[in-house]
Amino acid sequence: MLNFNAVRIPLQKITDPTISSSGVNLYVLRLDKTHPHISGNKWYKLKYNMEEVKRQKAEVVLTFGGAYSNHIAATAAAGKEYGIKTIGIIRGEELDENKNPTLRFAKECGMQLRFVSREEYRKIKIDPANYPIAQSPNYYIIPEGGTNAPAIKGCTKIASLIDIPFDYVCCACGTGGTLAGITISLKEKQQAIGFSVLKAPGYHKEEIIKWLAHFHIYTSANLHIEENYHFGGYGKHTPELLKFISDFEDQNGIPLDQVYTGKMMFGVYDLIRKNYFPKDSTVIAIHTGGLQGKLRPNPTLPKGEGD
Numbered sequence: 001m002l003n004f005n006a007v008r009i010p011l012q013k014i015t016d017p018t019i020s021s022s023g024v025n026l027y028v029l030r031l032d033k034t035h036p037h038i039s040g041n042k043w044y045k046l047k048y049n050m051e052e053v054k055r056q057k058a059e060v061v062l063t064f065g066g067a068y069s070n071h072i073a074a075t076a077a078a079g080k081e082y083g084i085k086t087i088g089i090i091r092g093e094e095l096d097e098n099k100n101p102t103l104r105f106a107k108e109c110g111m112q113l114r115f116v117s118r119e120e121y122r123k124i125k126i127d128p129a130n131y132p133i134a135q136s137p138n139y140y141i142i143p144e145g146g147t148n149a150p151a152i153k154g155c156t157k158i159a160s161l162i163d164i165p166f167d168y169v170c171c172a173c174g175t176g177g178t179l180a181g182i183t184i185s186l187k188e189k190q191q192a193i194g195f196s197v198l199k200a201p202g203y204h205k206e207e208i209i210k211w212l213a214h215f216h217i218y219t220s221a222n223l224h225i226e227e228n229y230h231f232g233g234y235g236k237h238t239p240e241l242l243k244f245i246s247d248f249e250d251q252n253g254i255p256l257d258q259v260y261t262g263k264m265m266f267g268v269y270d271l272i273r274k275n276y277f278p279k280d281s282t283v284i285a286i287h288t289g290g291l292q293g294k295l296r297p298n299p300t301l302p303k304g305e306g307d
């Protein structure tokens with residue numbers, strides 16, 4: 001089962017020449033090491049949801065996602081681990097699950113896949129109750145991307161895994177749920193920096209402030225969102241980003257994906273180069289996992305990394 005006390009998460013110091021000469025202490029919290037299949041932050045987002053499923057005695061977990069969604073893969077794996085049926089509503093009618101590694105994995109975990117058109121998907125996403133099958137009282141619905149109150153509660157545990165004093169914590173933002181949980185748990189002087197992986201100005205700040213209020217926090221003083229590192233939008237990438245990822249991997253032996261952690265780390269390095277962080281400050285970059293959606297495995301990584 002998913003047990004917070006059972007996991008030991010490495011905190012890895014980055015010592016490549018750029019960072020060593022910068023005067024900033026950069027560490028990576030390797031949430032990608034949390035679980036082999038319930039990847040990175042998704043483990044924390046699913047933990048209390050799965051407990052809620054058990055408590056409500058729901059029979060099926062129903063959720064939503066795109067064809068390469070880390071959330072779909074993680075939910076399928078969590079369902080398998082908990083012995084709970086899962087249904088994934090997948091955006092796109094023309095998909096062949098046997099040709100797509102994410103969907104093949106989800107299916108192998110026992111997830112039932114239902115393909116819907118983009119238009120239908122949009123409607124379902126806004127109001128899942130619109131979807132006839134979701135009206136079953138025995139279904140537990142997890143929204144697209146997996147962000148809801150139990151997910152954010154799980155993410156409030158992430159900062160407690162950092163066992164050194166720190167000033168900044170950096171995290172990629174998809175829905176912003178993970179960063180919301182992290183922000184809730186920070187001490188007064190600590191700062192959370194979110195890196196938007198989508199082109200949606202203002203969206204993350206607004207969403208996270210809403211979630212903070214849900215948890216009775218009415219200040220966003222220790223929250224900052226960087227919106228200049230989305231590389232064209234969700235799932236988009238450039239040769240510059242891919243080169244950064246492969247250089248970072250070669251120098252530090254830590255795999256990054258091009259959808260989330262690669263963009264965050266690119267942003268962290270850019271901010272360090274621009275002297276955003278005061279000298280001697282300690283910056284924690286959260287490795288949120290997501291390696292199942294990685295574009296090209298890097299053959300130079302140590303065995304077991306990036307595959």
Ligand SMILES: *Cc1c(COP(=O)(O)O)cnc(C)c1O
Pocket residue numbers: 040041042070071145147172173174175176177178179260261288289290291
């Ligand atoms: C899902 C995901 C995120 C985004 O998490 P949110 O809580 O939606 O902001 C970040 N990184 C990785 C690797 C992910 O899979």
